[in-house]
Amino acid sequence: MKETADIFKSLSEECRLRILAMLEDGREVCVCKLTEVLKSTHSRTSRHLAYLKRMKIVSSRRKGQWMYYKLNDKIEPEIGELLKAIRPFIKQTAQGRKDIKKLCEIEENGECKTVKKIHGS
Numbered sequence: 782m783k784e785t786a787d788i789f790k791s792l793s794e795e796c797r798l799r800i801l802a803m804l805e806d807g808r809e810v811c812v813c814k815l816t817e818v819l820k821s822t823h824s825r826t827s828r829h830l831a832y833l834k835r836m837k838i839v840s841s842r843r844k845g846q847w848m849y850y851k852l853n854d855k856i857e858p859e860i861g862e863l864l865k866a867i868r869p870f871i872k873q874t875a876q877g878r879k880d881i882k883k884l885c886e887i888e889e890n891g892e893c894k895t896v897k898k899i900h901g902s
Contacts, residue, residue, distance in 0.1 A: 788860060791836040792867065796821065796829050801852075802877035803884050804839065805868055809851040810884065818883045838864070 791797060800815060816826040830850050833839040838860065840853040856864070871877050 788836060788863065791832055791838060792863075794829065794832075796825075797833055798871045799876060799880050800826075800829060800833065800850075801838070801864070802871040802874075803880050804850065804852050805872050807852065809842075809849045810888075811847045811849050813847060814884060814887050815850070817887055818880050836860075 792801075796819060799819060803810060803815065803818065812823065812826055812830060815830070816823050819826055827848075830839060830841070830848075834841060834850075837853055837856060839850045840855075841848050841850050843849075852864070872881070
């Protein structure tokens with residue numbers, strides 16, 4: 782039962798739901814782009830992604846200095862069914878649509894930016 786509670790905890794945070802909405806279509810996204818859309822810090826975004834990764838909801842790969850995340854291809858069937866059930870709720874919200882649109886705009890610009898440039902420091 783604890784595993785089930787942990788899955789629901791992982792889905793109970795708005796930032797993590799926003800990340801899932803952006804990854805929902807199967808795309809692989811660099812943490813820097815997620816950070817930019819979320820208007821968050823790199824470390825905060827990474828903590829949320831690490832939580833989702835611990836729960837085996839997302840997977841990651843390193844490319845140079847950047848980490849790329851996507852929905853886990855080998856997700857447990859029960860978790861996959863749960864994500865499928867909540868998909869309309871997270872993707873079709875005003876915030877979900879706004880985040881996906883912003884991510885598409887950022888992805889059109891190509892390469893990842895440094896964290897410093899993202900935050901304008």
